[in-house]
Amino acid sequence: MRTVLAATLLLVAPIAAHAACAATDFTIQDVKVAAVGSGIATRLSVKGKLVNNCAAPAAAQVRLDAKDGSGNVLASKVGWPAGTTNISPGQSVDFDMGRLLHYQSDxxxxxxxxxxxKAW
Incomplete structure (x- = not known):
């Protein structure tokens, strides 16, 4: 019985030692915003780079808020820049979340x- 308990602990301990990644383990860098096109065909481009600074592979969900001149949120969307693919530690993924929002001139x-x- 002690052997089974010891074997179980040896199998579970390495899993427990890996702390889950947190939102603070990811950074968003090199953000560039532009309105592309003109008139009714204008679309928003919000490009950036999502970097995993966690010790484990994981993916991050990002929220994009578009605000007016007073700071009021006009539109908000969420997305997973890497989809259901984990980003390796120290690696990054480029993204453009602008297509999720309908452009408004204000x-x-x-x-x-x-x-x-989340780790997929």
Missing amino acids: MQSYSLSVIDV
Whole structure:
């Protein structure tokens, strides 16, 4: 019985030692925002790079908020820039979340934040 318990602990201990990644383990870098096109065909481009600074492979969910000149949120969307693919530690993925929002001429500023982390 002790052998089974010891073997179980040896199998479970390495799994427990790996702490889950948190939103603070990811950074968003090199953000570039642009309105592309003109008139009714104008679309928003919000490009950036999502970097995994966690010790384990994981993916992050990002929220994009579009705000007016007073800071009021006009539109908000969430997405997984890497889809259902984990980003390796120290690696990054390029993304463009602008296609998720319909462009409005009163959009003046944008914010991106990591809101969730998951290992697929």
